[in-house]
Amino acid sequence: MVRVRFAPSPTGYLHVGAARTALFNWLFARHEKGIFILRIEDTDVARSSEEMSQAILEGLRWLGLDWDEGPIFQSQRLAIYQERAEWLLAHGRAYECFCLPEEIEARKKEVEARGAVWKYDRFCLRLTPEEKAKRRAEGRKRAIRFLVPPGRTQFRDLVHGLISIDNRQLEDFVLLRSDGLPTYHLSVVVDDLASRITHVIRGDDHISNTPKQILLYEAFGASPPEFAHLPLILGPDRKKLSKRHGVTSLLHYRDQGILPLAMFNFLAQMSWSPGPEERIYSIEEMIENFSLSKISKNSPIFDLNKLQWLNSRLIKEMKTEQLLTWLKPEMEKAGLWQASLQTERREWFSRLLDLVKVRSRNLRELIDGLKPFLTDNYEIDPVGYEKYLKDERLPDLLSRLREDFENLSEFVAPAIEKALRQRAEKEGVQAALFIHALRVLTLGRTVSPGIFEVLELLGKEKTLRRLDLKAALSRLAPDSPQVQNGQKSELQG
Numbered sequence: 001m002v003r004v005r006f007a008p009s010p011t012g013y014l015h016v017g018a019a020r021t022a023l024f025n026w027l028f029a030r031h032e033k034g035i036f037i038l039r040i041e042d043t044d045v046a047r048s049s050e051e052m053s054q055a056i057l058e059g060l061r062w063l064g065l066d067w068d069e070g071p072i073f074q075s076q077r078l079a080i081y082q083e084r085a086e087w088l089l090a091h092g093r094a095y096e097c098f099c100l101p102e103e104i105e106a107r108k109k110e111v112e113a114r115g116a117v118w119k120y121d122r123f124c125l126r127l128t129p130e131e132k133a134k135r136r137a138e139g140r141k142r143a144i145r146f147l148v149p150p151g152r153t154q155f156r157d158l159v160h161g162l163i164s165i166d167n168r169q170l171e172d173f174v175l176l177r178s179d180g181l182p183t184y185h186l187s188v189v190v191d192d193l194a195s196r197i198t199h200v201i202r203g204d205d206h207i208s209n210t211p212k213q214i215l216l217y218e219a220f221g222a223s224p225p226e227f228a229h230l231p232l233i234l235g236p237d238r239k240k241l242s243k244r245h246g247v248t249s250l251l252h253y254r255d256q257g258i259l260p261l262a263m264f265n266f267l268a269q270m271s272w273s274p275g276p277e278e279r280i281y282s283i284e285e286m287i288e289n290f291s292l293s294k295i296s297k298n299s300p301i302f303d304l305n306k307l308q309w310l311n312s313r314l315i316k317e318m319k320t321e322q323l324l325t326w327l328k329p330e331m332e333k334a335g336l337w338q339a340s341l342q343t344e345r346r347e348w349f350s351r352l353l354d355l356v357k358v359r360s361r362n363l364r365e366l367i368d369g370l371k372p373f374l375t376d377n378y379e380i381d382p383v384g385y386e387k388y389l390k391d392e393r394l395p396d397l398l399s400r401l402r403e404d405f406e407n408l409s410e411f412v413a414p415a416i417e418k419a420l421r422q423r424a425e426k427e428g429v430q431a432a433l434f435i436h437a438l439r440v441l442t443l444g445r446t447v448s449p450g451i452f453e454v455l456e457l458l459g460k461e462k463t464l465r466r467l468d469l470k471a472a473l474s475r476l477a478p479d480s481p482q483v484q485n486g487q488k489s490e491l492q493g
């Protein structure tokens with residue numbers, strides 16, 4: 001049975017690259033009907049925090065990745081790593097090292113001054129029992145180093161193919177530090193063995209660690225798992241993805257109104273494609289189609305436009321009920337949720353959503369678009385006010401249009417449109433004069449879905465109330481971001 005793990009170090013938030021590693025492990029486990037294990041690699045006590053661990057779990061849950069075992073916390077397993085290091089020592093596969101960092105540094109400098117490449121010189125491998133005893137008596141603490149055997153180490157990576165290295169290139173790496181804490185190599189192999197991991201799927205920044213870990217498996221008398229190293233994500237300039245390219249924290253995108261399924265698709269489509277078309281795939285489709293052998297070894301590019309595109313596409317495709325899973329909590333936070341939206345006003349709300357979602361790239365834009373329909377407490381874009389509400393003819397024109405609207409027995413889009421166009425004709429003005437003014441008055445913005453449908457959904461009473469230039473003045477948003485950076489409404493499609 002396939003058993004995989006995601007093993008983040010809680011030294012920072014959940015990075016999008018790590019989230020993608022988790023996602024590939026999860027897809028593989030679900031495809032193979034295997035087990036997905038979560039392990040928190042928190043042995044670096046100084047840099048790890050409980051808060052970061054919790055944020056990682058939150059990020060995984062948001063994406064929809066559930067784990068079957070764990071979380072296993074490495075910090076709770078220190079005695080096991082110590083025991084395993086002692087075992088290697090007792091079996092001649094490791095040795096004690098008493099060198100102080102400054103002693104190593106001095107010897108390294110000497111070697112490098114000769115133009116040679118430094119690796120640990122096995123100074124302590126040659127110590128006699130007496131020399132060791134002397135060092136202990138001096139109060140020196142020992143580390144435990146792995147004794148790299150001669151030969152070559154190779155493995156067939158499921159993404160990168162055959163990787164082979166001469167063991168002479170490896171140094172006798174530390175397994176257990178002098179403070180008793182394990183190094184990454186020891187804890188990762190001990191835990192992968194304990195968890196009976198069959199496939200290690202991780203970022204290809206770990207390729208160079210793999211030969212050392214394979215040697216450790218052999219020293220423990222175990223056969224190593226399969227390895228699949230995922231190409232690292234690059235920024236659009238083809239340099240390693242970093243903060244320069246945009247925010248790399250997964251949950252930032254949740255806070256920006258990205259839907260988890262859009263993020264899931266975005267991450268899954270980096271180095272792998274669930275199918276021939278660029279579109280939103282369901283989780284079930286992705287599970288079904290997933291295969292490690294189809295992962296490309298080329299580095300994918302982190303393209304925020306694609307994420308936005310996937311997200312707006314998903315918002316448009318989602319049915320009201322699905323969308324509400326994500327939208328409702330956000331509406332509650334914004335104080336816009338009313339229970340009647342799912343009962344008496346359900347049909348109306350569904351129509352409203354269909355109208356507004358077409359122009360929304362994320363949940364925040366969607367909420368912005370819904371707001372003027374759900375509350376009278378909306379703001380008016382000062383740019384729109386200046387541009388469309390200052391015409392001197394407007395007060396008279398609007399009061400006549402108001403009467404026309406008032407007289408409509410059915411306040412529906414075609415009737416509203418007809419009344420407006422007739423009024424424009426009678427007054428000898430362009431219909432656009434009314435349309436622009438109505439948009440700003442009723443929604444506060446200069447771009448919106450079709451105004452006649454907007455008015456129908458807003459309803460007669462609200463529409464009439466909003467045809468009021470004086471009230472509009474009091475609604476002006478003084479510090480509107482649209483004014484600050486001179487941009488148009490965020491809602492534009």
Ligand code: GLU
Nearest residue numbers: 007008009041188202206
């Ligand atoms: N804690 C390591 C990391 O976050 C895990 C590496 C591995 O999967 O072996 O990079």
